[in-house]
Amino acid sequence: MPEEKRQLIEKVAIREFAAFGYDKAGVNRIVEQCKIAKGSFYQYFEDKKDLFLYLITRVGEKKLKFISPIFQNPGQYDFFTLIRQLFMSGIKFAADNPEVTLMGNWMFKNKSHPIYNEMVDMGLKNAQNIYTGLLEQAISRSEVRADIDLNFVSHTISSMNISVIEYYFQNVKGEEPDIRKFDEGIIETVDLLIDFIKYGIGTQKKGGNDND
Amino acid sequence: MPEEKRQLIEKVAIREFAAFGYDKAGVNRIVEQCKIAKGSFYQYFEDKKDLFLYLITRVGEKKLKFISPIFQNPGQYDFFTLIRQLFMSGIKFAADNPEVTLMGNWMFKNKSHPIYNEMVDMGLKNAQNIYTGLLEQAISRSEVRADIDLNFVSHTISSMNISVIEYYFQNVKGEEPDIRKFDEGIIETVDLLIDFIKYGIGTQKKGGNDND
Amino acid sequence: MPEEKRQLIEKVAIREFAAFGYDKAGVNRIVEQCKIAKGSFYQYFEDKKDLFLYLITRVGEKKLKFISPIFQNPGQYDFFTLIRQLFMSGIKFAADNPEVTLMGNWMFKNKSHPIYNEMVDMGLKNAQNIYTGLLEQAISRSEVRADIDLNFVSHTISSMNISVIEYYFQNVKGEEPDIRKFDEGIIETVDLLIDFIKYGIGTQKKGGNDND
Amino acid sequence: MPEEKRQLIEKVAIREFAAFGYDKAGVNRIVEQCKIAKGSFYQYFEDKKDLFLYLITRVGEKKLKFISPIFQNPGQYDFFTLIRQLFMSGIKFAADNPEVTLMGNWMFKNKSHPIYNEMVDMGLKNAQNIYTGLLEQAISRSEVRADIDLNFVSHTISSMNISVIEYYFQNVKGEEPDIRKFDEGIIETVDLLIDFIKYGIGTQKKGGNDND
DNA sequence: CATGAATGAGCTTTCATTCAT
DNA sequence: GATGAATGAAAGCTCATTCAT
Numbered sequence: 001m002p003e004e005k006r007q008l009i010e011k012v013a014i015r016e017f018a019a020f021g022y023d024k025a026g027v028n029r030i031v032e033q034c035k036i037a038k039g040s041f042y043q044y045f046e047d048k049k050d051l052f053l054y055l056i057t058r059v060g061e062k063k064l065k066f067i068s069p070i071f072q073n074p075g076q077y078d079f080f081t082l083i084r085q086l087f088m089s090g091i092k093f094a095a096d097n098p099e100v101t102l103m104g105n106w107m108f109k110n111k112s113h114p115i116y117n118e119m120v121d122m123g124l125k126n127a128q129n130i131y132t133g134l135l136e137q138a139i140s141r142s143e144v145r146a147d148i149d150l151n152f153v154s155h156t157i158s159s160m161n162i163s164v165i166e167y168y169f170q171n172v173k174g175e176e177p178d179i180r181k182f183d184e185g186i187i188e189t190v191d192l193l194i195d196f197i198k199y200g201i202g203t204q205k206k207g208g209n210d211n212d
Numbered sequence: 213m214p215e216e217k218r219q220l221i222e223k224v225a226i227r228e229f230a231a232f233g234y235d236k237a238g239v240n241r242i243v244e245q246c247k248i249a250k251g252s253f254y255q256y257f258e259d260k261k262d263l264f265l266y267l268i269t270r271v272g273e274k275k276l277k278f279i280s281p282i283f284q285n286p287g288q289y290d291f292f293t294l295i296r297q298l299f300m301s302g303i304k305f306a307a308d309n310p311e312v313t314l315m316g317n318w319m320f321k322n323k324s325h326p327i328y329n330e331m332v333d334m335g336l337k338n339a340q341n342i343y344t345g346l347l348e349q350a351i352s353r354s355e356v357r358a359d360i361d362l363n364f365v366s367h368t369i370s371s372m373n374i375s376v377i378e379y380y381f382q383n384v385k386g387e388e389p390d391i392r393k394f395d396e397g398i399i400e401t402v403d404l405l406i407d408f409i410k411y412g413i414g415t416q417k418k419g420g421n422d423n424d
Numbered sequence: 425m426p427e428e429k430r431q432l433i434e435k436v437a438i439r440e441f442a443a444f445g446y447d448k449a450g451v452n453r454i455v456e457q458c459k460i461a462k463g464s465f466y467q468y469f470e471d472k473k474d475l476f477l478y479l480i481t482r483v484g485e486k487k488l489k490f491i492s493p494i495f496q497n498p499g500q501y502d503f504f505t506l507i508r509q510l511f512m513s514g515i516k517f518a519a520d521n522p523e524v525t526l527m528g529n530w531m532f533k534n535k536s537h538p539i540y541n542e543m544v545d546m547g548l549k550n551a552q553n554i555y556t557g558l559l560e561q562a563i564s565r566s567e568v569r570a571d572i573d574l575n576f577v578s579h580t581i582s583s584m585n586i587s588v589i590e591y592y593f594q595n596v597k598g599e600e601p602d603i604r605k606f607d608e609g610i611i612e613t614v615d616l617l618i619d620f621i622k623y624g625i626g627t628q629k630k631g632g633n634d635n636d
Numbered sequence: 637m638p639e640e641k642r643q644l645i646e647k648v649a650i651r652e653f654a655a656f657g658y659d660k661a662g663v664n665r666i667v668e669q670c671k672i673a674k675g676s677f678y679q680y681f682e683d684k685k686d687l688f689l690y691l692i693t694r695v696g697e698k699k700l701k702f703i704s705p706i707f708q709n710p711g712q713y714d715f716f717t718l719i720r721q722l723f724m725s726g727i728k729f730a731a732d733n734p735e736v737t738l739m740g741n742w743m744f745k746n747k748s749h750p751i752y753n754e755m756v757d758m759g760l761k762n763a764q765n766i767y768t769g770l771l772e773q774a775i776s777r778s779e780v781r782a783d784i785d786l787n788f789v790s791h792t793i794s795s796m797n798i799s800v801i802e803y804y805f806q807n808v809k810g811e812e813p814d815i816r817k818f819d820e821g822i823i824e825t826v827d828l829l830i831d832f833i834k835y836g837i838g839t840q841k842k843g844g845n846d847n848d
Numbered sequence: 849c850a851t852g853a854a855t856g857a858g859c860t861t862t863c864a865t866t867c868a869t
Numbered sequence: 870g871a872t873g874a875a876t877g878a879a880a881g882c883t884c885a886t887t888c889a890t
Contacts, residue, residue, distance in 0.1 A: 854886105
């Protein structure tokens, strides 16, 4: 399969899955937009499922490459700075690749869909695992309270990651694409969220350990 | 429509929508499981959409009735106690009505689906609005920091609500239904989450205002 | 079946058949509008066909009664005066009973429909037969040329009868129901048609018999 | 779509629409008779409506091509000769293409059907317009009386055109297809009709011009 | 390898008719 | 007699997948 055609199919198919979700996405529409024959499509990909899993894999790689610079010197940042950077690049990635993001979010939100299990069987890690690792490190460095449930907190932070991206999509939809304006607004929002994660939203200081 | 049959259809249809989502849910499967004729179904409901919206309405009513005791004396609890109770009864409701919950969550996670707009056109409120109101009150009482973005925080707490329910479903799926065990585990989890929301997960006290 | 209910069903059913034709007419809609039970309907009538044929019969009787005065002294009028009167009362009947007329016209225009044969098997005469009789008499009185094909001319005049009614329906649709205006316009139109039938539309006199 | 199959579908579908009308015509029956899969049908045509409108267009073209020679030298014939030729070729066309004709007549007789408007929106002319133009010309040439209602007469002649074709179908149905016999009989019938239109059927000459 | 016509099980929905109450 | 819930065949249409060319 020539590189050019592969990229075309990828682009069109991601848009399709992003717009309709896995079930309602149509092979017909994809091949029509790509102006390739249906038969050709089935020579490149076994079936719709194969295409989807291929794309999910590629998307994962792409996103990982996008955020990997953050992990080059993992020791030099504290946990909250790290996840701030992760959230920021997550949103930057979403802004640059909205369709890719929508597709990824669809998968995240449809973990009961049969195809989700097929995905995990392929060995794809999801973001949650990353947070679990970072949290363990942060606890060992005393940056994070030790009395948390690791799995639960990583799951929750993961949800917040998706949540903030969706919030962004909902609130900037239709606005003029002033990049600076976007940056300012979203930096503020992420900072609020990190603040939220770090300190909560209560006015009282935490429990009895304030006086220690 | 006799009460008995209405309940049967309701139960079967909720399971269907929960398992497959709106689009992939099949009227065929529903009538087969109910052992009623296809024609009978269409005497009870105009179409698939009608059934879905009817169920969503019923589910909303049911859930509202379930959590309404919390709002009987809204003044006597502080914000964090209130949302703790909301989360708790949300999870209790989810545990008692897993399919109903899955169906509700499907709707929550598919706000771009055409049927979502039809639902809001019917006047159904979603959970987020509740949080916005509670947060405003909490800020006026100085229970919550005033420098938060109301919409964003209510959106995030709403997501956490769903998130914790999903976490619960994933982690107790398959286990024996030992109610006591569940209660203990989930109380702990919710408390952790409320703690999370209230104080964050950082070991440091918030900013400079500790010394004020 | 009480008289009151019979008349209601008749009225509603005629409107239904007029609006949708035999095939698309719905028993559901009829019983809904009549506010009678479906079961009751099938106690009055064997099936949809039975209802239709009953109505067609009644309509035929009604129309015959309406135009019968014309035939009380058939000898006193010449052929063209008679059919002028027939056309006139046909249109008057159509104006007074538009739905009945539409239903009758549907049957006239769907002679290839299976139900048409069932109708003729019941022994219902159609208008064409009337014209055949009148034409025979007119020829014997030398009011009409003898070199015509009886069946063909009666068929054609019959078509014209329907045609003028349809023309009327199309051209007065939406106008205010000023009866006088209607009468004037339609009298003129019928006179033109009778003129048409009597003398044709050519400017030349017929053939060589002008010089006789 | 291969020519062979296109012709098969066309033929079968025209027969179906001719026999049952638009609403009762069944895609199922069509594909069964063509021995093609249902899916194939829907690759050729968007839906039933698309098929019908395609056929009506084709039929219109076919008929227009059939009668177009008549209009090559429109000036050389008087009005009555022209419509005689139109009627004659109309019947000839009907004899050669009975199903096509039945389908066209169905449309003519169902002007209140929703699909009729879709047809006129496509820009298809109906026969009536042709007669209006010819009549205007004929009046200016003093071949036709000037005191007629143009719309009404063209509408009536149009009806007669359909009427004569139906008369023909009814009276030759079942007879052996002796072309010569047909020709003789139908020529006679059309001549009678033209005579009818030209001079009417009265024995008296028209109005005051008898004494000229 | 490329093509796109062919496939057919599956979908949602309709409606005349029946029959137990 | 009255009722209306129950019926199920049949309709129009979709779409992932196959395969002969």
